[in-house]
Amino acid sequence: xxxxxxxxxxxxxxxxxxxxxxxxxxxxxxxxxxxxxxxxxxxxxxxxxxxxxxxxxxxxxxxxxxxxxxxxxxxxxxxxxxxxxxxxxxxxxxxxxxxxxxxxxxxxxxxxxxxxxxxxxxxxxxxxxxxxxxxxxxxxxxxxxxxxxxxxxxxxxxxxxxxxxxxxxxxxxxxxxxxxxxxxxxxxxxxxxxx
Numbered sequence: 001x002x003x004x005x006x007x008x009x010x011x012x013x014x015x016x017x018x019x020x021x022x023x024x025x026x027x028x029x030x031x032x033x034x035x036x037x038x039x040x041x042x043x044x045x046x047x048x049x050x051x052x053x054x055x056x057x058x059x060x061x062x063x064x065x066x067x068x069x070x071x072x073x074x075x076x077x078x079x080x081x082x083x084x085x086x087x088x089x090x091x092x093x094x095x096x097x098x099x100x101x102x103x104x105x106x107x108x109x110x111x112x113x114x115x116x117x118x119x120x121x122x123x124x125x126x127x128x129x130x131x132x133x134x135x136x137x138x139x140x141x142x143x144x145x146x147x148x149x150x151x152x153x154x155x156x157x158x159x160x161x162x163x164x165x166x167x168x169x170x171x172x173x174x175x176x177x178x179x180x181x182x183x184x185x186x187x188x189x190x191x192x193x194x195x
Contacts (some may be wrong), residue, residue, distance in 0.1 A: 023047065023148065026141035027070060029133075033077055033140075037070040045087045048149040054156065059088035059097035066148070076119050077110040077129075081148060092159040100160055106151050110142070 023043050042063035046052045055061055064085035071078055082105045091098040109126035120126055133140055
């Protein structure tokens with residue numbers, strides 16, 4: 001299997017094994033929007049800077065499989081990609097490594113403007129190209145790696161934890177036994193009788 005890369009190189013897979021590769025930072029839409037673009041490989045989770053800040057240093061991270069396809073259908077540009085694999089984060093209860101599965105399929109419509117919204121299914125995610133492309137650059141460069149990282153970060157829970165985890169807590173000192181609480185209205189009734 002061979003795949004085009006933004007710089008025109010081709011990456012080959014040996015016997016179905018994907019090559020560990022660098023995810024392209026950008027895809028030139030001027031070059032690839034009409035002809036399509038495919039990229040496949042294995043990616044180190046640490047290569048995503050924002051994701052790297054969440055990873056657990058005590059556990060070895062395994063590469064993620066990534067298959068991506070930029071294509072045009074019904075005059076709308078789409079970025080479809082799938083990820084497979086897991087990352088190790090820190091459980092927010094016991095502070096030990098916890099595996100978080102990042103296996104998912106994505107299909108994002110890349111719209112020129114809001115007038116194209118009615119061209120896509122209402123359940124489909126979309127991005128407006130004006131919001132993600134740097135207009136100060138002469139080329140239309142789609143931030144490919146950033147979009148993938150955004151989706152990976154959205155898949156991560158706010159507070160990762162093991163399903164059966166007990167919170168790590170150490171008791172210091174004695175816990176006082178509950179004293180019998182008096183009814184606060186009984187005290188008011190006693191006062192009323194004295195008035």
